[in-house]
Amino acid sequence: MSAITMEAIMATSNRMLVPFLLASVLGAATGWAAPAAAEQAAVTGTVVERALEPVVFGGKASITSRVIHDTDFGAPPVLELIVDLGGVTARGASSGRAYQVQDQAIVRRPLQSFEQVEVGISFAPQGDVTQARSAMASFGVRYSEAGGLKTTPVKVEPNPPS
Amino acid sequence: MFLSKSASAAVLREAEKARRNRLEIIQCLSHGQVSRRELIKWGVFTSGGLLAAKHGLSPFVSNSWGAIPTGVPASPLFGAKPFTFPMLRFDVLPRNSIGSLSPAPTKEANTTQQPVPAILGGGTGPVEGRPPGPIWAHQGWDDPRFKPQVALEVTQSGCHLDPAGSYRPEVPNRLNCDFDAATTACPPYFHSSFPLQNADRFWTFNGCVPPKLVIGRYGEPILFRHHNGLDPDRTKNGGFGIHTISTHEHNGHHGAENDGFTGAYFYPGQFYDYHWPIVLAGFSTINKDATDPKAGSPTDDGKIKLVPGDWHETMSTHWFHDHMFSFTSQNVYKGVAAMFNIYSAIDRGNEAIEDGVNLRLPSGSAKPWGNLDYDVNLMLADKAWNADGQMQFDIFDLDGFLGDQMTVNLAWKPFFNVEPRKYRFRILNASVSRFFKLALSDGSPMIQIANDGNLLPGPVVQTQLDQMGIAERYDVVIDFSRYTQGTKVWMVNLAEHQDGRRVAKDLSLAEAQSGNSEDPCVGRFLEFRVVLAKSGEDKSQVPSVLIPNPDLSRIPVARERTFEFGRGADKNTNDPVSSAFGPWGVKVDGQDMLSADFGRVSAAPRFGTREVWTIKNGGGGWDHPIHIHFEEGQILERDGSASRVPAWERGRKDVYRLRPGGSLKITMQFRDWGGMFMEHCHNTVHEDNAMLLRWEINDSGAPFLRPLPTPIPTPQGVTFKPPTQVLRTA
Numbered sequence: 001m002s003a004i005t006m007e008a009i010m011a012t013s014n015r016m017l018v019p020f021l022l023a024s025v026l027g028a029a030t031g032w033a034a035p036a037a038a039e040q041a042a043v044t045g046t047v048v049e050r051a052l053e054p055v056v057f058g059g060k061a062s063i064t065s066r067v068i069h070d071t072d073f074g075a076p077p078v079l080e081l082i083v084d085l086g087g088v089t090a091r092g093a094s095s096g097r098a099y100q101v102q103d104q105a106i107v108r109r110p111l112q113s114f115e116q117v118e119v120g121i122s123f124a125p126q127g128d129v130t131q132a133r134s135a136m137a138s139f140g141v142r143y144s145e146a147g148g149l150k151t152t153p154v155k156v157e158p159n160p161p162s
Numbered sequence: 163m164f165l166s167k168s169a170s171a172a173v174l175r176e177a178e179k180a181r182r183n184r185l186e187i188i189q190c191l192s193h194g195q196v197s198r199r200e201l202i203k204w205g206v207f208t209s210g211g212l213l214a215a216k217h218g219l220s221p222f223v224s225n226s227w228g229a230i231p232t233g234v235p236a237s238p239l240f241g242a243k244p245f246t247f248p249m250l251r252f253d254v255l256p257r258n259s260i261g262s263l264s265p266a267p268t269k270e271a272n273t274t275q276q277p278v279p280a281i282l283g284g285g286t287g288p289v290e291g292r293p294p295g296p297i298w299a300h301q302g303w304d305d306p307r308f309k310p311q312v313a314l315e316v317t318q319s320g321c322h323l324d325p326a327g328s329y330r331p332e333v334p335n336r337l338n339c340d341f342d343a344a345t346t347a348c349p350p351y352f353h354s355s356f357p358l359q360n361a362d363r364f365w366t367f368n369g370c371v372p373p374k375l376v377i378g379r380y381g382e383p384i385l386f387r388h389h390n391g392l393d394p395d396r397t398k399n400g401g402f403g404i405h406t407i408s409t410h411e412h413n414g415h416h417g418a419e420n421d422g423f424t425g426a427y428f429y430p431g432q433f434y435d436y437h438w439p440i441v442l443a444g445f446s447t448i449n450k451d452a453t454d455p456k457a458g459s460p461t462d463d464g465k466i467k468l469v470p471g472d473w474h475e476t477m478s479t480h481w482f483h484d485h486m487f488s489f490t491s492q493n494v495y496k497g498v499a500a501m502f503n504i505y506s507a508i509d510r511g512n513e514a515i516e517d518g519v520n521l522r523l524p525s526g527s528a529k530p531w532g533n534l535d536y537d538v539n540l541m542l543a544d545k546a547w548n549a550d551g552q553m554q555f556d557i558f559d560l561d562g563f564l565g566d567q568m569t570v571n572l573a574w575k576p577f578f579n580v581e582p583r584k585y586r587f588r589i590l591n592a593s594v595s596r597f598f599k600l601a602l603s604d605g606s607p608m609i610q611i612a613n614d615g616n617l618l619p620g621p622v623v624q625t626q627l628d629q630m631g632i633a634e635r636y637d638v639v640i641d642f643s644r645y646t647q648g649t650k651v652w653m654v655n656l657a658e659h660q661d662g663r664r665v666a667k668d669l670s671l672a673e674a675q676s677g678n679s680e681d682p683c684v685g686r687f688l689e690f691r692v693v694l695a696k697s698g699e700d701k702s703q704v705p706s707v708l709i710p711n712p713d714l715s716r717i718p719v720a721r722e723r724t725f726e727f728g729r730g731a732d733k734n735t736n737d738p739v740s741s742a743f744g745p746w747g748v749k750v751d752g753q754d755m756l757s758a759d760f761g762r763v764s765a766a767p768r769f770g771t772r773e774v775w776t777i778k779n780g781g782g783g784w785d786h787p788i789h790i791h792f793e794e795g796q797i798l799e800r801d802g803s804a805s806r807v808p809a810w811e812r813g814r815k816d817v818y819r820l821r822p823g824g825s826l827k828i829t830m831q832f833r834d835w836g837g838m839f840m841e842h843c844h845n846t847v848h849e850d851n852a853m854l855l856r857w858e859i860n861d862s863g864a865p866f867l868r869p870l871p872t873p874i875p876t877p878q879g880v881t882f883k884p885p886t887q888v889l890r891t892a
Contacts, residue, residue, distance in 0.1 A: 036801070064806075068782040068822045068823045069782050069823075070781065070782045070783030070822075071781065071782065071783070072729060072781050072783045073663070073783045075783055077782075078782070078822060080821075080822075082806070082808075102622070102623045102809075103623065103624060103625060104808050104809060105624075105625075105626060106628055106629070106668075106808065107668045108629075108665060108667070108668050108822070109667050109668060110666070110667060117670070118670040118671070118672065119625070119626070119670075120601070120605050120607070120624075120625020120626050120671070121625065122607040122623045122624065122625050124607075124623065129609050129621045129623050129704055129706070130584070130609070130639075130641060130703075130704050132607040132609070132623045133606075133607065133644075134605050134606055134607045134625045135605075136605060136671075159604060159605035159606075160605075160672065161604075162603040162604035162605070162651070162652075162675070
């Protein structure tokens with residue numbers, strides 16, 4: 001590890017120490033961007049939305065992740081997640097009607113050993129985007145040097161009140 | 163731009179002291195009393211372009227990378243509360259006859275001489291600042307299809323208070339927060355509790371607020387006469403900005419003489435005639451006889467006039483802004499920015515006309531075309547002001563400039579009254595370096611219909627939009643009919659910055675609204691009040707098919723090029739006018755990473771051909787929104803994969819966010835017009851220091867030369883020089 005990096009670590013608060021060490025290790029190994037890894041995460045949840053019947057969610061979400069390093073400025077590494085909900089199913093609990101789920105989200109957060117991620121998910125009666133409603137999809141991302149990135153199942157819940 | 167909320171009084175005092183010291187240097191620099199080169203020589207800047215970590219200059223000398231770099235005190239709010247000031251609609255520029263222009267516009271620049279003020283060197287100079295002669299003559303001027311039909315005449319000037327009645331929102335008062343434009347003036351402030359901006363700080367079109375909107379339509383060429391009414395004394399600038407300007411119509415498909423080339427700037431006392439023919443790209447080869455029913459322009463009787471060109475190239479939402487070499491960030495920040503709605507057979511601005519072509523997007527129906535009732539322009543920009551409430555800008559952080567206060571349409575955290583129905587919002591990121599990530603406070607969906615002014619192949623429903631880079635435009639439809647009368651819902655920014663290099667963290671909706679972020683521009687910034695009664699049936703639609711992409715697959719790829727945007731650029735040319743110095747640069751086809759020089763030709767695509775360009779980010783520590791002038795492109799791959807191109811980027815674009823460590827492969831066809839254009843980072847601090855290159859189409863017929871001579875403007879007239887360099891791969 002270079003003297004400059006050591007100096008930076010010494011001057012950094014404990015909160016930032018873990019990601020900084022990861023940056024040093026991974027940055028040296030892979031340059032500024034580790035290869036992306038994709039995972040299929042199971043999706044569960046039921047949402048009751050005003051003016052709609054309860055909607056039951058299932059299927060799989062595709063979560064592609066990679067770690068991006070800043071070898072120029074030495075900022076903490078960033079976790080980039082591409083959450084594709086195209087494989088998620090949504091069905092009306094009483095009518096059996098299928099709802100179209102059409103969301104992809106890209107989220108960048110400082111790399112932590114564990115991160116709870118929340119993204120919106122929209123669902124609409126087939127083909128009618130003007131009728132779309134939304135809910136909250138949440139999942140965890142765990143990182144370890146040995147195991148890489150692992151995601152937990154995705155839970156879909158109603159949006160919290162604003 | 164901001165210190166931690168927990169910063170001690172001593173740190174704040176230190177920051178204020180450092181700010182004053184820096185201010186002196188900024189003023190000297192902007193007044194031309196010292197050059198950036200000299201500051202580096204003296205050790206005030208590091209060679210990497212960073213402010214030297216010296217006591218009295220940087221308040222963060224002892225801090226690590228995690229500190230905010232510039233650390234000026236927070237902008238005072240003078241007791242104002244958020245969401246107490248109305249967001250006014252844009253001010254629509256009057257559309258006049260060409261005969262109203264005096265002197266009449268000319269094909270080549272009007273070189274009639276006029277006296278030049280002594281402070282600009284005296285003697286005489288041309289009335290028009292456009293470079294003279296045939297190369298900068300208006301292309302297509304003699305073709306009746308491109309003959310200007312509408313004149314727009316504006317003057318860039320310091321802000322002032324216009325009398326009531328001069329503001330033209332072109333919507334009923336009830337749809338403009340009950341503002342009565344006929345009886346009420348619009349003072350140049352961001353909120354009624356704030357001081358009026360001084361004329362040397364705030365330079366706007368016609369010197370007034372709200373920002374200006376041009377209404378245009380295909381097949382109706384515009385002559386945009388831009389007068390430079392700024393003070394000839396360059397020191398009358400409030401310490402930042404420069405009084406020479408060049409206006410880029412972003413992203414017009416016009417000849418280069420009308421593109422706002424960074425080196426084709428003009429001086430106080432001069433005007434520049436920009437000819438915007440408003441044509442569908444491909445008009446010289448596709449649908450030449452204008453028979454395609456979807457390639458058209460709305461007429462005043464509610465019908466369509468057919469025009470040549472490819473209707474798949476129809477555009478909708480543009481903006482125009484200053485592009486002055488090395489000063490774009492400061493001048494745009496000072497207010498040299500406006501928007502331009504382009505109407506077409508497809509995107510009519512009338513939601514009621516059913517003719518099988520009109521998409522009937524939310525707009526209104528009182529007028530045959532161009533209704534703004536439910537079609538609202540939003541210009542987002544972060545600003546900062548000093549203890550006197552006057553806008554301030556810190557040029558020292560070459561990674562980027564971040565304000566600590568959010569404005570929409572030049573109003574601080576405003577409110578906007580809406581009906582319970584669908585609205586279209588044309589959202590522009592007009593910041594200097596800040597990215598946004600937008601959501602509604604209750605997580606409700608928005609329907610993105612356009613990206614960079616181009617309607618997407620199909621609508622994309624999103625609960626939070628993707629990060630939005632500087633100069634990107636997202637058109638979204640929000641349906642307020644889901645809310646009960648009296649409901650308030652807010653637009654929220656989820657993108658947290660620590661510096662101008664990139665977004666530090668995408669926050670969740672709950673985090674962004676918690677008030678815990680150290681970034682003051684995170685959270686709620688625009689309040690929608692669902693308080694208006696519905697005035698009629700909402701006849702608008704969001705069809706499942708909007709504009710499919712033009713098919714370029716049958717056009718052979720003539721050339722592939724690679725552009726890498728990064729840090730550590732070499733300055734290999736030394737022209738005192740055309741070359742810039744800074745840490746940022748562009749590496750073309752694997753050659754050296756070079757600083758900007760508008761005299762250097764970096765690429766020269768052949769007229770009519772199609773090329774594939776790979777644009778790469780040179781590192782993981784920053785993001786760059788790369789703008790390519792003139793032609794819209796299609797993204798073929800992101801990070802080496804077509805499947806990584808998200809749905810909202812599968813239309814046409816003109817600003818390409820690289821993302822940290824990312825790359826893009828795009829394709830474009832170069833056609834219809836020629837001349838010198840640009841490619842640059844639209845983080846305008848990066849652009850100014852010096853992440854910009856010139857490319858040109860120089861074989862589109864006489865009188866073009868290879869390569870084109872570089873214009874060197876002076877108040878006494880524009881001279882020309884041979885290019886300082888032509889890259890061997892150009």
